[in-house]
Amino acid sequence: MIILLLFLVILFFPKNAYAYLDPGTGSYIFQFVIAIILGLIFSLKLFWKKIVRTFLRLLKGKQRADEK
């Protein structure tokens, strides 16, 4: 995992001078990397929730239809 993330870091951030670096720089830059990965996970989570919701709605609809 570390290797994968570091690979991503190197891939996305070529060496390039950028202003003055304060001690929080690492945390700041780190977010560029994790935003992509966590964004992907978050999308899947939202997508999964949507599927479950749709499935439950369909199931309820079917139950109601059966009751009638």
Add this chain to the structure above:
Amino acid sequence: MKNNFASGSFRDPAGFIFFSKGIAYRQVNNSYKEDWDLFIKSGLYKDLIKNRLIIKHKELKLKTKDPLCYKILQPDQIPFVSYPYEWSFSQIKDAALTTLEILKMALLHGMVLKDASAYNIQFIGGKLILIDTLSFTKYIEGEPWIAYRQFCQHFLAPLALISFKDYRLNLLTKSYIDGIPLDLVSSLLPMNSRFNFSLFTHIFMHAKSQKLFAKRAVLRRKVSRFGIESIISSLESLVRNLKWENEISEWGDYYSQTNYSQHSFNNKKEIVSRMLAKTKQNIIWDIGANTGVFSEIASQNAKQVISFDNDPATIEKNYLRVKRKEFKNILPLVIDLTSPSPSLGWQNEERMSLLERGPADIALALALIHHLAISNNLPFRKIASFFAKISNNLIIEFVPKSDSQAQRLLATREDIFNQYDEENFEKSFLEFFTILERHPIKSSKRVIYKMAKN
């Protein structure tokens, strides 16, 4: 207006707190004008107030001579300031979740939290409240969350250390005023914590990346709003899922272990309520409160009760009980009386010591004297002088040496306490206090005193 600047309020150029005649005020500086106006006009302040997430303030018309001054606010006064190194696990967890809730609300209004300091959250009236009104700044599309590192150091670090290792590691927050460094947290956490993906990301990888980028210049990229929301969502579920499974503490089941019969315990409750009932107090400190049975009694006669104990597991129980029963005026805190919180930070003035936060109108010291005198070798005179510093009135229980709990403390050590008797106890306390009432507890050898400071 003659002002005293609050010694802990200097980091943020947006403004500061000052005191005049004992009342706290906040100055908003001109440099923060744009953000302040957005904070009010966007409806964020109104929504935070509606959800009881931020301290209320009145905007005063008066101005100071300071050319930097934009506005003067008078925030609601905080009855008692507590610090993260005095909180139990669930208190830190609730403070973390409150911070994220506030951040989400800010984003909805086009703003973001620029600070995620645990010191900005306080327990007021049974709620967790953000006390730094100047913590918000305009959200700029593409910018990462500026306070991400602070959130991880102030909240995630102690929560992970308690959850995976030991509560006592929370005391590191005393040494590191801006949160526990993540490389230190990484080295202290056990191997199995690395299998938690979110923890691995926000602590281990985060620490590695801090080191990696410390000396490396890089090109700045953008973080989308969705990216920020994903980070918040990940932090939120991580915090929610962290648990502290503490063993039953040494004194956690104290009430079921005492030599009291139900009859004498009820009698003790009656005596204490009678002693407290006579006047309504502002603030009561229940010292050695255990799970807070007597704090609950005291809460009926005080605006605020602070419920101290040195055992984090009992304070955890106490806090969860206070939360479940929705007691608005009891605040449980982990405090070791033999070494109470010192003053900390720049010039030792940023965080107040426990004694600076007193004195209490009444201190309750029930079933405590034998711990101080026998376990900590403290002479009665020193104990009496300490209580005279922290309280104006005292309700104290004397536990004789023959009591089974005192015997338990003496079981494994030599009895060097020749002076430990009721006569010497009274003599020492009379140097500082006047004894107002004395009530022996029925079917027990213990006695409860009510005293007023001389």
